[in-house]
Amino acid sequence: MAVRLFEGKEHASSYLKYRLTPPEELISKILTFLKTHNGSLRELAVDVGCGSGQGTVLLAPHFTQVVGTDISPAQLEQAVKHNSAPNISYRECPAEELPFENGSVDLVTAMSAYHWFDHPRFLQEVDRILKPKGCLAILNYSLDIELSYGDCSKELNHICKEFHDILRSHQHSYLGSGSRVLYEQTYNSMQYPVKEWEPSYWVSQLVPLSRYIGMVESFSSYQLLLEKDPEEARRVSTDITQRLLSAMKVTSIETQVTMAVRYFYVLACKPSAQ
Numbered sequence: 001m002a003v004r005l006f007e008g009k010e011h012a013s014s015y016l017k018y019r020l021t022p023p024e025e026l027i028s029k030i031l032t033f034l035k036t037h038n039g040s041l042r043e044l045a046v047d048v049g050c051g052s053g054q055g056t057v058l059l060a061p062h063f064t065q066v067v068g069t070d071i072s073p074a075q076l077e078q079a080v081k082h083n084s085a086p087n088i089s090y091r092e093c094p095a096e097e098l099p100f101e102n103g104s105v106d107l108v109t110a111m112s113a114y115h116w117f118d119h120p121r122f123l124q125e126v127d128r129i130l131k132p133k134g135c136l137a138i139l140n141y142s143l144d145i146e147l148s149y150g151d152c153s154k155e156l157n158h159i160c161k162e163f164h165d166i167l168r169s170h171q172h173s174y175l176g177s178g179s180r181v182l183y184e185q186t187y188n189s190m191q192y193p194v195k196e197w198e199p200s201y202w203v204s205q206l207v208p209l210s211r212y213i214g215m216v217e218s219f220s221s222y223q224l225l226l227e228k229d230p231e232e233a234r235r236v237s238t239d240i241t242q243r244l245l246s247a248m249k250v251t252s253i254e255t256q257v258t259m260a261v262r263y264f265y266v267l268a269c270k271p272s273a274q
């Protein structure tokens, strides 16, 4: 069964501002997989559950046409507003009913989104719309994000862990470690013989501390707490921020920290004849 979240207007705009853009190096891995198994055909890519389009735009230079699809009008509104690539368009539709002809798509991606879909129905749709030798890429990241700053990284990660532990009780079972299990199960049960499973691929980037806090606040677990008990949600976030600043011995939330995020992904290629 599909799970619907991320649909409020405020959530959609905080999403665009703070959410991690899928890293270019992961996009390169997807494109290399596609090139290896599909040759140079790059006509149409479909990014399902595209949200505000952060990952969709990264596909644009590599395909003649890219279509981002999502079930949330609020997310799509942000995507359209910030889209500058002429070969990208967006469609509002469920992941389980994709408006594409049989065998018409070279690449289907779902970035941080597959776990919310009705998995069997989505995979059936993917199989229907992919061309022979077309590829599927589903990727996500786990919430065990690590921060480094000077010699206080251990303390920072202890505080971050507390933040994540508080939010875990509001977390859907498809997130956190449950998400990696789901992706691995999908890999194991995938009927396509050519496939790849990467359980742990760390990506680091330098970001202001405010970005880390904003990103955690954009997680569905924080949004659920905010909905249930706004005062408590704000108290927790302010407390964690203050403790991180104090451990770093700085006062500005714009101080740069290194944030390392662990991605995991499944790549699969539809056989040329089934």
Ligand SMILES: C[S@@+](CC[C@H](N)C(=O)[O-])C[C@H]1O[C@@H](n2cnc3c(N)ncnc32)[C@H](O)[C@@H]1O
Residues within 6 Å of the ligand: 002, 003, 004, 005, 006, 007, 019, 020, 022, 048, 049, 050, 051, 052, 053, 054, 055, 069, 070, 071, 072, 075, 093, 094, 095, 096, 110, 111, 112, 113, 116, 117, 118
């Ligand atoms: C966590 S966001 C990821 C957005 C974007 N792909 C990214 O990498 O930031 C998940 C997105 O999946 C969409 N979504 C959830 N269930 C869906 C479904 N059944 N069909 C289509 N989109 C769905 C949500 O509206 C949301 O925009």
